[in-house]
Amino acid sequence: MRALRFALRALPRDARLREMRVLALALVIAVGALSAVGFFTDRVQRSMAAQATALLGADLVLESHDPLPPAWTREAEARDLRTAGYVTFPSVVVAGERTELVAVKAVGSAYPLRGQLRVAPAPARRRRAGVAGAATRQRVARPAAVRPARRRGR
Numbered sequence: 001m002r003a004l005r006f007a008l009r010a011l012p013r014d015a016r017l018r019e020m021r022v023l024a025l026a027l028v029i030a031v032g033a034l035s036a037v038g039f040f041t042d043r044v045q046r047s048m049a050a051q052a053t054a055l056l057g058a059d060l061v062l063e064s065h066d067p068l069p070p071a072w073t074r075e076a077e078a079r080d081l082r083t084a085g086y087v088t089f090p091s092v093v094v095a096g097e098r099t100e101l102v103a104v105k106a107v108g109s110a111y112p113l114r115g116q117l118r119v120a121p122a123p124a125r126r127r128r129a130g131v132a133g134a135a136t137r138q139r140v141a142r143p144a145a146v147r148p149a150r151r152r153g154r
Helices: 002-015 018-056 070-078 138-144
Strands: 086-095 098-107
Touching (some): 002 018
């Protein structure tokens, strides 16, 4: 208790020292900087959460290396939930001597459940019976001069 009383009596005297004023200013700046960073990260987190459903294309994504059991889809339908499937896999685009590693994402007709799927018009894309369509990024299509190949029969 004596130490606290001594510290409170010495505070006005120490406050007049230049070093204490610099220390107090540094403390105010540190608290202000931490508050600003905390506010900024909170705003970024809220913004990402608001856009997450559009980025995912749904509220929730279940991923598996194996197909999901049909019972899961039936259970989702029983709970009035909408579902959409997609498959992703790596592949290589070959055009003449050029090759390009690509990630292919094949989506079902119900995809996306949230947001919109926007595909820019491309002259190389053709609609065929039984094929929903194909889209490629310009990074892949332009350098390799890629055009959809004909579907080969099995």
